[in-house]
Structures are given as structure tokens and as C-alpha cells.
Amino acid sequence: MSRRTEQIGGTRQRIVDAAVALHGSVGPARTTIAGIAGKAGVTRLTVYRHFADDEALFSACSAHWLSQQRPPVPAEWSRENDPLERLRVGLSDLYRFYRDGEAMLTRIYADLAELPEAHRKVLASRNDHFRNVLLEPFPEAATNNRLRATVSHGVSFWTWRSLCHDNGLSNDDAVDIMSTLIAAAAGTHPSIAP
Amino acid sequence: MSRRTEQIGGTRQRIVDAAVALHGSVGPARTTIAGIAGKAGVTRLTVYRHFADDEALFSACSAHWLSQQRPPVPAEWSRENDPLERLRVGLSDLYRFYRDGEAMLTRIYADLAELPEAHRKVLASRNDHFRNVLLEPFPEAATNNRLRATVSHGVSFWTWRSLCHDNGLSNDDAVDIMSTLIAAAAGTHPSIAP
DNA sequence: ACTTGAGTGAACAGCAGGGTTCATCCAAAA
């Protein structure tokens, strides 16, 4: 029963790999069952048998892709209690993840509206969580709207993409810039880091 | 010959109105000929007769929509020679335009990849121009990569949307924040405005 | 009164994609 299930798993894996590749190149919205089947070297029918609906397939893709990434770990950011230092640590971790996964993340966020409801919520609440962790050590976190908005902005994938992909900045530069911006929004005015 | 052409123009206008409405609600990518015809109260064939191809229709929509907007006027920004003051004037003008046209601009920029090549270029070069005008009075404009990147970022529609739409800031707050950010990137450190 | 042409309705062919059924093959497991 081992070699048998191994083959089955192999087919399934080839389907997931093909789907991940398409999600990262043409984007989820333009990824079709026929396309996945073709790339995986199986028939559409085989795809249908392995995955009952789009949501199941997308979940499998998401899990598999994440398993070969190094996701940001906000829990580690919390070890730093200085607001600006936590900001630096957190944004660095986040932007590293964004850069590594740029191709996939660009397509995912571009096609956000077409994604299964559940996954949209997960992505949104992830960003909320990142924001809250970065916001927490600021004394004025609860009262300063600008601060909240600015941290939200800094945590957004599109912000990273605009600064680093579109305008060629390094991650360090982007972290510096956004830290400075957030510090300003918080009411403090540190010098910009070298 | 006047009433005749008037009627023809009326039909054409109803088609353009319908197309603009759909571009601003479901977005250009999901706007179909059948949908436009239905909303305009004509048949698909009539749409085909008035507009030879998608590009012609899109151009007409773009022109008509713009004609009822108040676009930003970078030429007026140039009358201000102080870098930070020009920034304030320019971003205010731009963000006002963004807020007024939010619905349409959101769909347009979201579906950017599906748009006719020519229009993509126009939009991109518009943003480049805005950036260049804002950058011009800065002495370090040519040498400071961070400054260029930050101004590009500030001029982007998605930046406005993130700060104001997603996070509920006022335009004035967004202008303050981005001005502060850009000033920091330029190496100066003004106080944040009240 | 006659001509012109914008607009109509219906029908056609084509394409891409979704989703399903059925008989069949074939290799691993029993």
C-alpha cells in the first residue's frame, strides 16, 4: 500500500505544483483547470477528482507555497519593547518575506477580489495583526489615527512593492524610510538612519 | 441635419455613459459589450457600429470621464519654488483628484494590466511627470535615490487609497504625512504640521 | 414623395471555460 499511495500523492503533488506555478505567473484569476491539468501532465478529470472545488485546490496551493517560504514571525518582534526598534525588526522581517515571495504575492494581492472569501479574510487579518504588534509599544497607539494609518500603510505589500520593486530601493532603505515616517506620525522626530 | 446628428450623438453618448458607469463599478476588465448595450438601451450591434474596437470605446470613455473631473494641474504647482511648499500644493491637488475620482480610479488601476497598451503608457508617464515636477526644486533630486522613490510613492494612487480610503485619514492628514516622509528622505526634518 | 442610414431583431459561427458521465486501461495490493 506504500508505493500505491506514493504514486497517488505524486500525482496530487504535480497538480499542486502546476497550480502554484500558474498562480505565481499568470495569477489565480487567470489560472484555469485546463491549464493546471496541462502543466501537470494529467487530464482535467484527474484534477476534479483530487480537489472537490476551487477552494480546496487553492488551500492546498497556499499551504504548499507557504511551506517553502520563511514567513514573518511577529511573535519574535514582540521581544523588542522599544517602539522604533520593534518597528525596524518587524518591517525588516516582513519586507524580507515580501521580497522573497514577490512574484507570488504580487499576483495574489492583484487578484485578491477573485479569491475565496475565507482566504481574503485571512490575509486581511494577518496584516491587521502585524499592524497591532508594531503599534503596541507606542503609548499613543490607541488615540493617534495617523499613527495607526501609517503603520497599516507600512505593513502593506503594495507599499513595499512601490518602494523596492518599482523604484529600486533596498529593503534597508525601505525600512528606514517607513520607520522614519511612522516615527514622525507618532510625534517623535528622530534623525533618518544612515 | 441638426436633429438627426443630435439623435446620433445622443445614442453615442448613452453608450459612453453606460460604459463609464460599468468601468467605474465592475471595472474595465469585467465590462462586456453586451453589458454596455444593455445599460445603454441599445443592441450590441449598435455599439459595434459606433466604436470599431475596444480601444476606441475606451478612449471615448476616458475622455468623457476626464471632462467631468477636475484633473490635477502640475503646471500650477511649478509656481511654488520652495520644495516643501510645492509638495504640499501638489499633493493636495493630486489627492483631491484621487478622492473625487476614487471609484473609477480604483477600478482603472486594478485592471491596469487589461487596459490597451497606449493608455497604460499615458498613466505611467503622467505619474512620472507629477514626480518630476515635485522633485525639481529639491537640490539633491538627481542624486538621492530615496528621495526619488519616496516622491514616486507619494504620487501613487494606491498610496492615497491606503492612507485615506483603507485607513480613514483626511486628505490633509495624508498630505502632511507624505510631505513629512519626503522631507525626511530629502534630509531635512521639519516638524509635523498640526 | 423619396432617399438615406441609424438602429433593430434574429440568427449564425466561434472560442474558452466549467462541470459531468461512461467505458476502459493498468498497475499495485490482496
Added chain:
DNA sequence: TTTTGGATGAACCCTGCTGTTCACTCAAGT
């Protein structure tokens, strides 16, 4: 050796959109 079930190929039906043709109506312009 027989059974099991993953995978296949081919055939369907359906939906939605594109683009085109033809005969026709009706009203404005002449």
C-alpha cells in the same frame, strides 16, 4: 490470480462572450 481504484480518453451539456451577416423598420433630411 483476482480485485481494486487511480487515471484516462472521449464524449457530452452548459454558460458567457466575441464578432458578423441579413433583412427590416422608421424617421430625419432632401
